[in-house]
Amino acid sequence: MARTTRPTLTHVAASAGVSVSTASLAFSGAGPVSERTRQRVLDAAAELGYAGPDPMARSLRQGRTGIIGVVFAERLRHAFRDPVAIALLDGLAEELGPVGPGLLVLTGNDERAGPSTEQLAAAPLDAAVFATCDLEEEPLVEPLRVREIPMVGIEGPRMPGVSLVDIDNIGASREVTEHILSLGHKRIAAVVLPWRPGRQRGFLDRARRDLSGSVVFADRLRGTEEAIGASVHAWEAAASTVEEGRAAGRALLDVDEPPTAIVAHSDLLAAGVIQAAHELGLRVPEDLSVAGFDGIDTPWLDPLTLTTAVQPMVEKGRIAGRMVTDLLAGRTPEDVLLPVHLRVGGTTAPPR
């Protein structure tokens, strides 16, 4: 009587005295089954210790796993340090949660590489969301395209076969910079996001600029420069973190004639800049105006509120989730461009 192997639907059906197909229906509820039969099946299952239909077998038959992959082109530790990425995931989880088992996080192990092509080719996904912005350089899209797996990109370049959730990086960045300009600032510097490929820290010179960077990062710089009408003195951060912002702040501020305003292309960078300013004895916003980008919570800056471009981070995830749902239902969602709005906080003021 004792079976060493786990019970299957066949065993349950036999024990309940019904056919496998009926037993299956009893579990899935996808067909007409009399209450009595259903109960017999469930009882038999309980008695045998049957845990319900095997997910793998079910997947094979149905052709889907319910798993949505989220691709990061960074090591997990770095990707998850970014509040924007977390918010995105949260929105995604919120939208997709009830649907399937969950989110499969696909990251690289390397400091800056994403998951391997083999990993992507072998992952049991129904759809994938590219959370990183450097879509075009990624050879990661190809294996999924071959498998005909629906893909959604976040703030990436437009690519055939990849639905896009985008935000108006150029416009928002321009708006922030215009705000700074309208306050009367003349000496403005920028802290830009890491310029792919090969994140490094340092002044963004001509040569570096000419490398094709990531769309997002390039767009934010472009917005700033469009507002100024000229190229801006910029420092490139190696990552979007407070520490990097601090290093940037030090480099930009600890000079003879420091800027009176710094436009940082992320809130974390801005926070670092403010910290550096404080360390150098500069007051914000009296001696230095600082603006950020993203609109994350910055309780540690309290009582200061950061002037920044607020993007709908969680909403981005939700919309991506809805796109995934649409794609899986066979519909073709249109690309979405989400609005970003300027929030004037207490970190910007007219120059003295």
Added chain:
Amino acid sequence: MARTTRPTLTHVAASAGVSVSTASLAFSGAGPVSERTRQRVLDAAAELGYAGPDPMARSLRQGRTGIIGVVFAERLRHAFRDPVAIALLDGLAEELGPVGPGLLVLTGNDERAGPSTEQLAAAPLDAAVFATCDLEEEPLVEPLRVREIPMVGIEGPRMPGVSLVDIDNIGASREVTEHILSLGHKRIAAVVLPWRPGRQRGFLDRARRDLSGSVVFADRLRGTEEAIGASVHAWEAAASTVEEGRAAGRALLDVDEPPTAIVAHSDLLAAGVIQAAHELGLRVPEDLSVAGFDGIDTPWLDPLTLTTAVQPMVEKGRIAGRMVTDLLAGRTPEDVLLPVHLRVGGTTAPPR
């Protein structure tokens, strides 16, 4: 010639003029195949646009998916705000990355609930890691146990069938408190982690204490009280965040005779307490000593270094990963207790 459906191994084999079994071997490399044949198969595959063996079919046959589930009993947004959880995930990913497709994050959608039982029953996992500490209250273990899925718990209570990676919460917490005592402090207060169930904010009174809280949280409190030799004046935070720490700090410090030292049971809480102290015009460590727990990076406290109990966060994940590997290989790993060491920083000093 045009096929509307995606090619399968059968098509590839036919096109290459070999049997399916041989084609399979050519892909998996698990058997002797002549170089010539292998090449023919790969060529045929390329020509047909065959993306490699279907993950679901492969899973069904092999009985495993390569997916490791990570269970959080919280909404993703909250779970991922905790640097300790991120570090754990990072260590896990590092250890398991090369093995399989990735980590399946299983969270609830509710503010404080984990994934549903059905979700767990239907997830195609090879093994699961419980990242939350409240293992015992979770009905989540059961569905996985029935499915005979190997489980690893982090800092949870000892449970049959669940391998454990633990840290010495009691000892470490005692050590931190002893350090405070050795500096000569008499008026000591604590900020404890949320006391399950029903996270709320407020003084930890008798009634609340008597509820069986989570092991970790209880252990850290116990360590503190063992050192003091009496029950401690404690504030319960609703979450392990800077904001909550700040609220706690306000409540504990904005009174007639405030404590001269506060032991916070997480670094984030400690950071909040320090912030609250500053807001109240208290200097750290001159007017108030503050200690934390965890040993996360706190660049924003710079130049202050937090006095804290440093736990090997990433290592915890790595070890959990190794345990998973062992379990999948049929070995039965022993439970692990990782050391935690006191790091004396600049936030603690003798009382004035």
Added chain:
DNA sequence: CCCCTCGGTCGAATCGTTTCGATCGAAACG
């Protein structure tokens, strides 16, 4: 010169479901 071995290849069984079409009895209808 024969037998054994071994690399390379193949057929067929199997993994555990879901699902389609057929069947069967009973109720409903004319």
Added chain:
DNA sequence: CGTTTCGATCGAAACGATTCGACCGAGGGG
């Protein structure tokens, strides 16, 4: 009372691979 209809149930065919044992020839050892 015969025919339709419909709900409940069942058999059998997928789903797309892996894997085990068998087979076949060539090369090596006796």
